[in-house]
Amino acid sequence: MAIDFEIPEEAKKIRLKVREWVQKECIPAEGRIKDEASYKSVLAELRSKARAQGLWLPFVPKEYGGMGLGPLANALVQMELGMSHLGALSMNSQGPDDATILTLLAHGTDHQKEKYLKPLLNGEMRVCYSMTEKAAGADATGMQTRAVKKGNDAYVLNGEKWFSSAASAADLAVVMAMTDPDAPRHQRYSTFIVELPNPGYKIKRDIQTMAVEGPLSHIMGGGHSEIEIKDLEVPAENLLGGEGRGFDMGQHRLAYGRLRHGMHNIALAQRALDMAAEHVTKRSTFGQLLADRQAVQFMLAECASQLYIARLMLLHIAFKAEKGMDLRQENSIAKVYLAHMVHHVVDTAIQLHGALGYSRDTPLAAWYTHIRSQRLVDGPDEVHRWTVGRNVIKAFKEHGTTAGAAGGDLL
Known part of the structure; x- marks a missing residue:
């Protein structure tokens, strides 16, 4: 009997639709934004188109005007939206608004939902x-x-x-x-x-x-x-x-924020790796394509391996979320890993682009300075490692093995 990694057909269709949206609409629109006026007009245009296609608030229940996606489908969507800094904004799925919307949905009074949640859902407020x-x-x-x-x-x-x-x-x-x-x-x-x-x-x-x-x-x-x-x-x-209730609600919203950061980190790393692959297949040095050099292939292989691990981490966490299982240990492990993964992949893409990557002629240099924050926001690496380490010790004391705190029972 095999473990079933099949993604439901409906989730596949939604992922493909969002992927096409980001590639055909959001990434091209990045170059049209020059100032505040153009940002507002471009975003308004994107949001109007997105809503017309049913691409709005993927994580929000349908009765509140969202797409009603569960944790798995939402993870797949977020791993596409992070390809562009306009992706999440275009579907009103941006942080830190998204986590607060979830908090209001779960804990807001009828008055708060009417006065504050509704305009947030409509994209009228931040x-x-x-x-x-x-x-x-x-x-x-x-x-x-x-x-x-x-x-x-x-x-x-x-x-x-x-x-x-x-x-x-x-x-x-x-x-x-x-x-x-x-x-x-x-x-x-x-x-x-x-x-x-x-x-x-x-x-x-x-x-x-x-x-x-x-x-x-x-x-x-x-x-x-x-x-x-x-x-x-x-x-x-x-x-x-x-x-x-402030602390409990805060931890709940931060938990989602960590996952969203991770999903977007995967998307950004994938775009950076695509850029690196495109560059090395065109760039020649000393009479040979960079893509034909073993050292370059090893660098790309390491990035691909890390992306593969990262995707499996998030899909497993999405599975646990779908089942209502405790995912705090995995969330902390993934939060740290994905922050380092995106840093490594973007850094590698810069290296393979050479001076061009270090320049501002590509988005890589700007991405590099932004993603350093991932090791700090929503809890620094050290706090999450401290928590994970304590759970490793706790698991051993209770069960005589650390497996339960290290993915030993994946499903």
């Missing part, structure tokens, strides 16, 4: 997530931003936030703050929906990073902001999920 703080870093239970109840109708927030992605493009912010410092560590925090702009939520600056940025980076939601929260009054009806 939302950012303000959790990270300088003092806390990767420790989400170390946040110091406070939310104090004001009567029964409001909360007043004070504190600071760091690396709030897409804040400069957002119409809403989802802010995590401490509501009960005396509660158990994971029950001290709550989440609030904040309408922007708001004088109590001040963007102090867009943080400059090592990533190559252009004038459109922050307009498209690719920037990261430092936020000052001062006497920010939030209506009690904007409390999301109830008091003390």
Whole structure:
């Protein structure tokens, strides 16, 4: 009896449709964007076409206007959308909006869904997530931003936030703050929906990073902001999920974000490898095609091997998600592996392009500076490795083998 790796026919059709969409519409449209006006017009055009073809919010249930895809089909779609920085945006599937949409779907009140979820689903608003703080870093239970109840109708927030992605493009912010410092560590925090702009939520600056940025980076939601929260009054009806639920909801949304990053990393790595293969089949040095040199073939083989492993990781995680199984160990393993994989593949593509790859004449150099963040966002490598390592020890103590924490029972 064989393990069945067959993808359902409907999922194959959706993947092919999205692949054609990205190749024929999104990638060509990249070159048409020159400024804010052209970005807005191009995106509006793409979104209109996408919705007309039924390509909208792949991970959202049909009753909310989405495609209603399960974890497997959505993974296949995301592994196509990541080929272009316009892919996810064209289908309103971009981060950090996507994870917040899932949070609102699961935990939002009827009022919150009507007032905030609906415009997010329609692509009329963008939302950012303000959790990270300088003092806390990767420790989400170390946040110091406070939310104090004001009567029964409001909360007043004070504190600071760091690396709030897409804040400069957002119409809403989802802010995590401490509501009960005396509660158990994971029950001290709550989440609030904040309408922007708001004088109590001040963007102090867009943080400059090592990533190559252009004038459109922050307009498209690719920037990261430092936020000052001062006497920010939030209506009690904007409390999301109830008091003390902030940490749990945050971990849930981050779990999806890690998977989405991984899916897009696979797509980007595939595009980089395609570019490398195209270049070496045309470029000759010292009278011989680069493609005919064994050293070049070995470099391509290593990239192909890593992409193969990465795809299997994500498909297995999608399988576990479909079955409602615990996937936290695999998610952490994959998060770290895929971040390094995309870095290696893009780096190899640059090397094979030579000085052309190092230049800005191809997108490789810009990709290289952006993907370094993958080893930091949604939990740095070290935190995930720490978690994975503890689970390895735990598995051995409980079962006398580490297999359960190392893919020993894949299905």
